[in-house]
Every structure is written in structure tokens, then in C-alpha cells.
Amino acid sequence: MTNVLVTGGAGYIGSHACKVLAANGFTPVTFDNCSTGWEQAVKFGPLAKGDLLDCARLDEVFAEYQPVAVMHFAALSQVGESMQLPGRYWRENVTGALNLIEAAVAAECKNFVFSSTCATYGDQDNVVLNEDTPQMPINAYGGSKLAIEQMLQDFAASDGLNHVIFRYFNVAGADPEAEVGEFHQPETHLIPLMLDAIEGKRAALTVFGTDYDTPDGTCIRDYVHVMDLVEAHVLGLKWLQDGKGNRVFNLGTGDGFSVREVIEHSQSVTNKAVPYTEGDRRPGDCTKLVSGSTRAISELGWKPSRSNLSDMIRDAWRWHQNTAAHYER
Numbered sequence: 001m002t003n004v005l006v007t008g009g010a011g012y013i014g015s016h017a018c019k020v021l022a023a024n025g026f027t028p029v030t031f032d033n034c035s036t037g038w039e040q041a042v043k044f045g046p047l048a049k050g051d052l053l054d055c056a057r058l059d060e061v062f063a064e065y066q067p068v069a070v071m072h073f074a075a076l077s078q079v080g081e082s083m084q085l086p087g088r089y090w091r092e093n094v095t096g097a098l099n100l101i102e103a104a105v106a107a108e109c110k111n112f113v114f115s116s117t118c119a120t121y122g123d124q125d126n127v128v129l130n131e132d133t134p135q136m137p138i139n140a141y142g143g144s145k146l147a148i149e150q151m152l153q154d155f156a157a158s159d160g161l162n163h164v165i166f167r168y169f170n171v172a173g174a175d176p177e178a179e180v181g182e183f184h185q186p187e188t189h190l191i192p193l194m195l196d197a198i199e200g201k202r203a204a205l206t207v208f209g210t211d212y213d214t215p216d217g218t219c220i221r222d223y224v225h226v227m228d229l230v231e232a233h234v235l236g237l238k239w240l241q242d243g244k245g246n247r248v249f250n251l252g253t254g255d256g257f258s259v260r261e262v263i264e265h266s267q268s269v270t271n272k273a274v275p276y277t278e279g280d281r282r283p284g285d286c287t288k289l290v291s292g293s294t295r296a297i298s299e300l301g302w303k304p305s306r307s308n309l310s311d312m313i314r315d316a317w318r319w320h321q322n323t324a325a326h327y328e329r
């Protein structure tokens, strides 16, 4: 039995990670409080319900399952909300990670894969974002993730905690079999909101800011397919099991798309118009976040094969239309 503890396994990215871990011979044990995740998304291994702020529960779960590694996805992850409620982000993300790391170290589970974010780089105009770029987050979400990266370095030095840090760019798409997919309540992400607007589930999408210093005035992001992203995590886990040491990897494609370009692609994939209006900037948004690194490809052997924008929207659209698969509390 090769258990991997997957915090946030009931969420969007975590549930996809569980699927790919199971396909690679691991048993994903989901640790989730199901506050934003969904019990119905836990399909590929057991659910150990619990909260990262509950240290006793963490110790219990490590003792029961004796995982060989941790994949830590559980976190609050909305940039806009993090600007309104920074305390929640600092408390839940940072304290939660600290509790998890301490429980892992106490249980001698010393391989740790962490989901970090390109939001740790901040708003750096004309700077190539690779793993050595200085990190200067401009929102509490990015700040909380950077703090956890630093925490991992400290525990590596003190306790030999081996870790791989993945800095994600924008994750999109869904499992092509539509067993799991992206479903947030409330939804704040561009692609699912757009698909809702197309289906008339909401009035219209608001484009947040059209006066950015980009060719069409809207923000630019680097979108990566969720299945490609979680496959990198399995490679990261094997990297740690092979004793290759602590490493940071960007996970992005290097291609940037503006909000307007995402809208155009969605219209052509779905053959339907996206109703939208133009609104103010959303506090905390960076102008452009595009990866400038191929380290994951060259060192990890990552082979992203689904991360072109139309494929990602097509997979998201398939999942989105399969309403029977959407979750309920």
C-alpha cells in the first residue's frame, strides 16, 4: 500500500491529482474539510475528513495511513478575496501549512510536494518569470504562498524535509473523461464564469479592467491544462523518491493570452457568443503572468500535451455541460 496524503483532494486540482496518482499505482488519501471542496469529487481513494487547523486530527490521519508523501493543495486561492480578507489567507493558508508540515515531520513523512503560484512573483513588467526571479507578491494570496515556500526551506534545513515546489500559472480544463472537473461555489475564475455566461447561468461576464498596459488592455495569463499540471506532480513525487533533492518548478506553457483572447477562443470552441461587459480592475490582479522557464520539461521530463487554449476550453466545456456531474452539498 503506497499512500499519498493529498490535502485538498476534494477540490479542483486535488481531485485530478488523485485520479492521476491512482493511475500510477498510488493510493491517494484525501485530507479535506470540504469547505470549498466536494465529497463527491473524492473518487479515487479514501476521504479522511479534517481541518488543517486541527493538529490532533492531522496526527491521527498520519498515524492511520502512514503516507509516503504529502501533496499539499488545500488552500484559499482567490486573489480578489485575499485582498478583502487577508487575515483569513494568512491564518488558514500559512498556519494550516505549518501544522501540516509539523505533523508530517513528526510522522517521519518527509517527501512534500507543494502547490505554489506565479502570484508569488507579483507584477513585474518585462521580466522573464523563471524560478530564480525575485518574488514580490502584490496580494495576500501570493504572500501566503511565498511564506509557505520559505517555511519548507526552513524545515528542509532543520529536519531534512524533502520538497518540490510547483509554481502554477493559470490552471484550466478538466479530466477528459469528465469524472472530475472545476466547480467552485462561488465561482470566480475566468473560464468557468465565461462558460456559465454562455449557458445563461449568469447575466454576463465582467472583464476586469481594459486599461492595462497590454496590446488589448486586458490582463494576460498563461493557461495550463489541469491534467498536464497533475502529471507534473507525479513526476515531482518520483523525483523526491529518487532522492533528487529540493527543487522549484514553474508550471506554465510560456504562452500568454489576454482576457479578450480567452473570450474569442471560447466563442470559437463553443460556437456561442460570450455575453460580457467591461468593468473596473480587480484589486490584486497582475498585468501579465507568463512563465519563462522550461525547467520542468528539461529536468523533470514533464511533457505537457493538452495545454493549448482551445483544448482546455473544450474539456472544461464538456465537463460544464455534464451537469449531472456537478457537485452538491
Ligand code: UDP
Binding pocket: 079, 170, 188, 189, 190, 191, 193, 205, 206, 207, 208, 209, 219, 220, 221, 259, 282, 285
Ligand atoms: N477575470 C475577469 N473577469 C472575471 C474573472 C476573471 O476579467 O469575472 C480576469 C482576471 O482579472 C484575470 C484573468 O481573468 O486577469 C484570470 O483570472 P482568474 O480569477 O481566472 O485567475 P487568477 O489569474 O486570478 O489566478
